[in-house]
Amino acid sequence: MMTSLKDVAKLARVSPATASRALSKPETVAFITRERVTNAAKQLSYQPNVLARGLRQRGSRTLGAIISDILNPGQATLAKGIQDAAAKRDYTVFMFNTDEDTEKERRALESLRGHLPQGLIIVPSPGARENLKLVSNLPTVELDRSSGLRDAHTIMVDNVGGAREAVQHLTALGHKRIGMIFGSMDVSTAVERLQGYREALEGAGIAYREDLVLSGNHREEGGRVAAHTLLNRPAHQRPTALFVGNNEMTIGALLAMRELELRIPSDLSIVGFDDSRWAKLMQPAITVVAQPAYELAYLACETLLNRLENGVSHQTMRPASIRLSTTFIKRDSTAPPPPT
């Protein structure tokens, strides 16, 4: 069975207390004793019972992580960044998916609570503000999006800047009728990307037109429908370029363009948000705004762990709000508008 600290202590002929100290706070124990204990531990291939330790210390070296959908490559990258950063500091992670479902998010938080994690990293769902009350005194970092909660620590990309850059690229090419498919108003990233779109239009002296902006609800099918609506008009009314708010909806938009037999980039330019495997691989390859997802997640986890290890005092002091910049990647899906 599982060997316990008592076994190690017996083999090293010390008390369990000393064995514990030798392993967890080596500097408080005489060198020679320490040696005896570490050897005994190795010999028995001792592995501390984190349940017992956690019970005693009121919390284990464990973090909770809640992301929206592990099947989305961007979110999977976030998951990986979190895990790598946690593993490096010897924390383990309980990972949950919400599928953007507020109810699932609530259940995840409840279940998490029982495990007494030291901290939480969350990609907040639209209902997160309410749900997060369940764990109100758990050190938390919001990743990728903001729940709108005051005093929250957030690690996000510069969505406004990224979107602006994408749309500026289009206006610089000479596009005047630029459509946008954004996510939905209850997700902060979508709102910010819309904001960037507006700023870029304004900067180019182009009037914002409501009929060129549609919600795609973050999903492929939503993107397809929105693109269909936007593009299914006579050529001289149709947008000559499309800016799409995330990778799922970009796929939808591409499908719609195929249905309508529009060619990229001769009939229509398209820029997506989020880079991905297929965006590179497509022919023509898709121009995108790339996000540093891995770095974002890694940083979020490090921020959380630093906060934890500097003690609770810092926790409320300075709610960090970090923004990482996006990278605009010009590929082959954008070109000047077709001549009229």
Place this chain on the structure above:
Amino acid sequence: MMTSLKDVAKLARVSPATASRALSKPETVAFITRERVTNAAKQLSYQPNVLARGLRQRGSRTLGAIISDILNPGQATLAKGIQDAAAKRDYTVFMFNTDEDTEKERRALESLRGHLPQGLIIVPSPGARENLKLVSNLPTVELDRSSGLRDAHTIMVDNVGGAREAVQHLTALGHKRIGMIFGSMDVSTAVERLQGYREALEGAGIAYREDLVLSGNHREEGGRVAAHTLLNRPAHQRPTALFVGNNEMTIGALLAMRELELRIPSDLSIVGFDDSRWAKLMQPAITVVAQPAYELAYLACETLLNRLENGVSHQTMRPASIRLSTTFIKRDSTAPPPPT
């Protein structure tokens, strides 16, 4: 702070033991008392401390899961299937990545051991056979691949059959020189897919040629190099079709084909193993052997949980070895060979 069972007991004016029973084994407690306890629990929004419970019961409702790489869409799907199945039965999952690195796998297992999980689901790395000794009496299910360990429960797809079907499709189209890029000999799926390839050739009366089969080491770059080697010959020696052992290497092969300016499917047919976003989206869309990854993982988790709940007795009795069939999806990347 965290409310404990004692608080609930006090509020309900019963002993902690009764409170515990009322919550965990309701049928052993009088209806009226049970009511009082459940109400108290709800009122205090009590959440059991799984650490304490786990300590007492020598193990918590927790599973370990070790997959190879969360960034691979196929593996991400496995992760999701595991999590969904576990959540449904109210288990939580510690998920680890190995990145196919045996050393990382060992660390994951060690760290897992301290958490006293009830069981383990693992996509074994090449060195898993050795590593799994670390948790030798932990109920384990091997997913997607086999470590070769005797008595292991394994849930895999019918790789031989899937590969055979793919290659039969090519021979039926009239291909004679069919190349294969497989993973590596230390991963069971790769070996099995190679086996299917051989069987299909044999069935069509085509001799197996070593110079048409190369390892791509499971990765994109390996696939690219292998494809380059295979295809960089005069047209009358070059394979007219390629069967590629996984999705990463298929991407590599596609890139190589672009470099060599070979057209699909007129110059060369290609079939991949694993379906994916981009395989559908490419033009031409890629013909593939699709795996039921989600079902596979869900089933693996259910198998494990059934075993756990039927007691240890069954555990050693019948090492299950389940095979799910693959689905051949004909798209546009396969056609008869070019005329000579």
Place this chain on the structure above:
DNA sequence: GTGAAAGCGCTAACAA
């Protein structure tokens, strides 16, 4: 520098 003892929150035996 080390040991004895208490207790984290829970549940399983046993008693009532």
Place this chain on the structure above:
DNA sequence: TTGTTAGCGCTTTCAC
């Protein structure tokens, strides 16, 4: 049916 008691394995006072 309910309460009392003990103890899971660990760490942390507090003595020595």
